[in-house]
Amino acid sequence: MGDYSYSHFREIDIWKRYVTSLYFAVVTMATVGYGDIHAVNLREMIFVMVYVSFDMVLGAYLIGNMTALIVKGSKTEKFRDKMTDLIKYMNRNKLGRDIRNQIKGHLRLQYESSYTEASVLQDIPISIRAKISQSLYMPYIEEVPLFKGCSGEFINQIVIRLHEEFFLPGEVIMEQGNVVDQLYFVCHGVLEVVGMGEDGSEEIVSLLQPNSSFGEISILCNIPQPYTIRVCELCRLLRLDKQSFSNILEIYFYDGRRILNNILEGKECSLRDKQLESDISFHIGKQEAELAFRVNSAAYHGDLYELKGFVRAGADLNKTDYDGRSPLHLAASRGYEDITLFLIQEGVDINLKDKFGNTPLLEAIKYGHEHVASLLVKEGAGLSLDDPGSFLCLIISKGDSDLLKRILSNGIDPNSKDYDHRTPLHVAASEGLHIMAKLLLEAGASVFSKDRWGKTPLDEGRMSGNKNLIRLLEDAKSAQLSEFSRNSQEVTGIA
Incomplete structure (x- = not known):
């Protein structure tokens, strides 16, 4: 090699041997090849090593930058960055080996299946x-x-x-x-x-x-x-x-109820704890109550559009709230004729009673919504009072003559009695309510009815001391006696 002969390499000076070996190592690593650059002395060897080393560093730098430009923004780069950050996090928090492996494995799996992600x-x-x-x-x-x-x-x-x-x-x-x-x-x-x-x-x-x-x-x-x-x-x-x-x-709350029922039906195969069954049953009841409240709220506020939406979603319009009131009760009490008509067309129970015994017709009458009451009567609705005598007596005691007039016009018997066998006319006479008594007499109330103690309305009126009322009752007594005699004569003639 140049001026040097390496036939006796081990006999050469150690410095020359070291530089020569380093030269061959660098040239071999650089894959330049022997003969392309031919050094003949130590000075040239050192120069070639420096030059080739610089060439390798520069080449690696250029190739690395080109690779970075190619993969920049790719999912591979993102995965590497995310994995680096994750490793730093795990090292900082000193997580155990098992959880480290699980985290890395899950991250790799998500990376390999990233084609399914929404991104x-x-x-x-x-x-x-x-x-x-x-x-x-x-x-x-x-x-x-x-x-x-x-x-x-x-x-x-x-x-x-x-x-x-x-x-x-x-x-x-x-x-x-x-x-x-x-x-x-x-x-x-x-x-x-x-x-x-x-x-x-x-x-x-x-x-x-x-x-x-x-x-x-x-x-x-x-x-x-x-x-x-x-x-x-x-x-x-x-x-x-x-x-x-x-x-x-x-x-889709109707489907929500169906889902809860499906869970409850499949409890043998999926639930072993009775507490779970109880929780599901409780939630079904709670959801039913909330749904009834929402439907009733739409009826109460007159929102026909929302009510129709509930019907389309499968809501049961006969479901009642905590007071037993249906949507028809609330619509009738608020006087919403359009909602009342819609509910009737949907086939709701028009004679359903709430917890207090009130029907939709009674609610409409109470609040003076005559058009709604007429609509309900036309469809066959009735008052269906459990104790009409006590109800009428209560109206009399409150002095609500308008309500009494509306109730009597809907066919309730004015001679209905309460638990003491007192008729509404007894109560009106005892309290000296002339207008009330007149309305009752015009509706056909009898002055001859006796209560538990054998008293008639006329007896009660005389005790009240209202002269106009006493005169009204006496005139009614005479008229009813005459009517009774005439009817008796007709019956006798027919016989």
Whole structure:
């Protein structure tokens, strides 16, 4: 090599041997090749090493920058950045090896299946995304027992809000006792439902196969998660968040009741704790009461549009509130003729009584809504009073002559008696109510009726000392005696 002969390499000076070896190593690593750059002495060797090393660094820098430009913004770069940040987080918080492996494995799985994420479709219009979701997920959701009997519109709203996720074996998706804000549906794979005892022992309650669901009990009944859900084999799940689910149920509340009934019907295969059954039954009752309140509220405020929306969603218009009042009671009491007509056309019970014995007709009469009362009477509604005598006596004692006039015009018997056999005329006479007595007499009240103590209304009137009232009752007595005699003579003549 130049002026040097390396036939006796070990006999050469150590410095020369070292530089020569380093030269060959650098040239070999640089893959320049022997003969392309030919050094013949130490000075040239040192120069070539410096030059080739600089060339390698520069080449690596250029190639690295070009690679960075190519992969910039790619999901690979994002994955690496996310993994770096995650490793820093785990190191800073000194997480254990098992949870580290689970986190890394789940992140890698999500990266490999990232084509299912919504970010891929974020630039596509919502209508097209909805069609994609329907084509991909509708076959799975339609087979879920939780939605048995639910409307197609409701299931469609569920499908377009689903998100797809993958989970590795051994991952715990939900833990017993935790608050749940996600509802999951199983597309592929198997999960196990694990019950945790007080002593920490585990018991496998059941296995979740495709077309199963979990998390619905906690979300619907607002209770902690009753069981731990753990993945047995690689799973593909569809996830629906609680807020979206609740928003859908706000509109399709009839389907919400159907879902609760489906859960309750399937309790033998999915529930072993009687407390869960009690919680579900309680929630069904609570939801029924809330629904009745919302329907009644629409009727009370005269919102026919909202009421029709409830009917389209499957609301039962005969459901009553805590006082036993139906929507027809409230519409009649408020005088809403259009809502009353709509409810009658929907086939509601027009003679339904509330907790106080009031019918819709009585409510309309009480508040002076004559058109609504006429409409109800035309459809065959009646007052259906359990104790008409006591009711009339109460009206008399309150001095409400207008209500008395409306009640009497609807055919109630003015001679009805209360528990003391007193008629309304007894009460009017005892309190000296001339106008009330006149209305009752015009409606056919008898002055000869006797109460438990043998007193007639005329006796009560004389005790009250109202001269006009006494004269009215005496004239009525004479008229009724004459009428009675005439009727008797007609009967005798016929005989």
